[in-house]
Amino acid sequence: MIRDITLGQYYNADSVIHRLDPRIKIIASLLYIVELFVVDSFIGFFYATAALGLVIALSKVPLSFIFRGMKALLIILIFTFVINLFMIDGTIIFKLWIFTISKEGLYAALFMTFRLVLLITGTSLLTLTTKPISLTDGLERLLYPLSKLKVPTHEIAMMMTIALRFIPTLLEETDKIIKAQQARGADFESGNLINRAKNLIPIIVPLFVSAFRIAHDLAMAMEARCYKGGEGRTRLHPMKYGKRDLVAYVLVFAFLASIILLRIFI
Amino acid sequence: MSIEVKNLCHVYEAGTPSESRALEDVSFTIENGKFVGIVGHTGSGKSTLLQHLNGLLKPTSGQILIDGVDITADGTSMLDIRKKVGLVFQYPEYQLFEETIAKDVAFGPKNLGIEGEELENLVREAIEMVGLDYEDYKDKSPFEISGGQKRRVAIAGVLAMKPEILILDEPTAGLDPRAHKDVMDMIKNIHEKYHNTVIFVSHNMNDIANLSDQVLVFAKAKLLKDASPREVFAMKEWVLDKDLDLPDVTNLCEALREKGFDLSETIIDIDQAEKEIYDIFK
Ligand SMILES: Nc1ncnc2c1ncn2[C@@H]1O[C@H](COP(=O)(O)OP(=O)(O)OP(=O)(O)O)[C@@H](O)[C@H]1O
Numbered sequence A: 001m002i003r004d005i006t007l008g009q010y011y012n013a014d015s016v017i018h019r020l021d022p023r024i025k026i027i028a029s030l031l032y033i034v035e036l037f038v039v040d041s042f043i044g045f046f047y048a049t050a051a052l053g054l055v056i057a058l059s060k061v062p063l064s065f066i067f068r069g070m071k072a073l074l075i076i077l078i079f080t081f082v083i084n085l086f087m088i089d090g091t092i093i094f095k096l097w098i099f100t101i102s103k104e105g106l107y108a109a110l111f112m113t114f115r116l117v118l119l120i121t122g123t124s125l126l127t128l129t130t131k132p133i134s135l136t137d138g139l140e141r142l143l144y145p146l147s148k149l150k151v152p153t154h155e156i157a158m159m160m161t162i163a164l165r166f167i168p169t170l171l172e173e174t175d176k177i178i179k180a181q182q183a184r185g186a187d188f189e190s191g192n193l194i195n196r197a198k199n200l201i202p203i204i205v206p207l208f209v210s211a212f213r214i215a216h217d218l219a220m221a222m223e224a225r226c227y228k229g230g231e232g233r234t235r236l237h238p239m240k241y242g243k244r245d246l247v248a249y250v251l252v253f254a255f256l257a258s259i260i261l262l263r264i265f266i
Numbered sequence B: 001m002s003i004e005v006k007n008l009c010h011v012y013e014a015g016t017p018s019e020s021r022a023l024e025d026v027s028f029t030i031e032n033g034k035f036v037g038i039v040g041h042t043g044s045g046k047s048t049l050l051q052h053l054n055g056l057l058k059p060t061s062g063q064i065l066i067d068g069v070d071i072t073a074d075g076t077s078m079l080d081i082r083k084k085v086g087l088v089f090q091y092p093e094y095q096l097f098e099e100t101i102a103k104d105v106a107f108g109p110k111n112l113g114i115e116g117e118e119l120e121n122l123v124r125e126a127i128e129m130v131g132l133d134y135e136d137y138k139d140k141s142p143f144e145i146s147g148g149q150k151r152r153v154a155i156a157g158v159l160a161m162k163p164e165i166l167i168l169d170e171p172t173a174g175l176d177p178r179a180h181k182d183v184m185d186m187i188k189n190i191h192e193k194y195h196n197t198v199i200f201v202s203h204n205m206n207d208i209a210n211l212s213d214q215v216l217v218f219a220k221a222k223l224l225k226d227a228s229p230r231e232v233f234a235m236k237e238w239v240l241d242k243d244l245d246l247p248d249v250t251n252l253c254e255a256l257r258e259k260g261f262d263l264s265e266t267i268i269d270i271d272q273a274e275k276e277i278y279d280i281f282k
């Protein structure tokens, strides 16, 4: 059931991409998003797809796994495609009753869908190959300069880490509560929408109570171990760039440059 | 209500890397009105088994017959099973959600379609059955009472459905010794009053020895032993080998026997122990 969502999930494997420093992976993902908006031709998209394909191959994450996560977003993809297809005026190439498809519309629909698929695949590759903890660690380090401007970067990262850490716990808790209420004869599967929403109360109230209890216990446990925020805190595994990461940086920026050149000259 | 479990297997998350076999080829019979204790080291599949008995989990293979009716067959009414088989989860107090205790206890019977005066009578009976005063507690919030009291209210929530088979998963987990005794006495009273079948999971061998007619011993997803508590605790080495304990009274009598006192073998009953020790010093 709820456990089946793979979007934002980590895929455990031992690959070059998995071993890269999280900082370079975050930067590369952000740049990739920008690059997808710089690209304005199909040639560019094929180039970006090839680059992404190479990274996926290196990451050892099976394609089937990546596309399983995309299923949840299929509706959005279809919606984008259809809206673009029918809503853009131009040279009409097809007409049936009130539906018209223009050349520009078809072009835009393919274009946007292509861009979205690459966007989703590219960004999900980040979470697929980076453990949530190192992701937030990397983010904290990248945001570090902002802490000089009194932005609580450590606290933000810590909150994200905790939120990610407790998703499975809360899912498990939800599962237990659902079963406990079913044991008391609750029915969550039938009835109309309003009834179904009402039926959620016996799940949501205990879930909130549990969430607050867990949060309270965790806060106590952290305080008991003298946690007092980021200042002066050292880390168990200090992040250090290796040779691999430097090579990755060079490749990422070379790719950025090539995308810009492509845009200018084609 | 008799229960018959035949070749029950359960695999969690079959076909994924995290697949785990929680039950393997489990078969046993529980007769009507019996008090049954289930023991086993943590992770041995006890909770998984209990959730099969009222249809919350579907077996990967195997059958569960309740009074001869196969509850795993397609088209069985889940509500009927939930009415017959009441399951109290571990830490049931975390399922409370209503504004008042009376409303929370009424949730189960209401789902069974009971209303009006009959509903109120059931709620009153269930709350008094768990040793709380109905008038005092009915309008209190279930969130403003103590942990032990919450546990009682949660158990009352299942009792109010008048289950013919009452199942409790570690009903005394996390309670202090006093509340522990209260809850166990309460369960014993319920059994004596309604003569229903009671199945409980416990890590406390004193409770298992005191209360149960039949003991099921689980280890690593398998049912290893289905016998009376005396038979089980007679195999002292074996019990310890399965990471379980012996009842305190058995340990005491064993220590006395080693010192040369003339006591009978495997005493699990405190009254018997008292009598025999008294006879020695008479
Ligand atoms: N929802 C679940 N998903 C996947 N695996 C599970 C799930 N629930 C239990 N398991 C696994 O099944 C096995 C048996 O678990 P179960 O909860 O039945 O044990 P138990 O005997 O009740 O243990 P305890 O004494 O700790 O309560 C364990 O190995 C556990 O990891």
Ligand SMILES: [Mg+2]
Pocket (backbone or CB within 6 Å): B046, B047, B048, B090, B169
């Ligand atoms: Mg259990």
